[in-house]
Amino acid sequence: MADWGPVVIAxxxxxxxxxxxxxxxxxxxxxxxxxxxxxxxxxxxxxxxIFFGLITIFLIAIGVHINTG
Incomplete structure (x- = not known):
């Protein structure tokens, strides 16, 4: 399974x-x-x-994950 969350958010x-x-x-x-x-x-x-702050919030603090497979 691949985690597409960081790619999509970025x-x-x-x-x-x-x-x-x-x-x-x-x-x-x-x-x-x-x-x-x-x-x-x-x-x-x-x-x-602003980009660095938002991507840090979404990926590290909230932990957005989109799994495929």
Whole structure:
């Protein structure tokens, strides 16, 4: 049996937290911008910290597992 939980959670969070795709925090003109598709170094850093925090919560604290087979 394979555990697909970490893979699914990581892919979903990566897509949702890609800077500029859905939202960008901090934006160039405002604190939060939606759908701009432009990023900055600070925005990448903020989204990386959010990604690390959420993946730690889902995989270590909650322990999400999706077993197949």
């Amino acid at each position: 892919v979903v969070l990566f897509v949702l937290l890609s800077p500029g795709l859905l939202f960008q925090l901090p934006g160039k003109n405002r604190v939060v911008e939606f759908g701009k598709m432009q990023t900055s170094g600070v925005s990448i850093l903020v989204h990386t910290i």
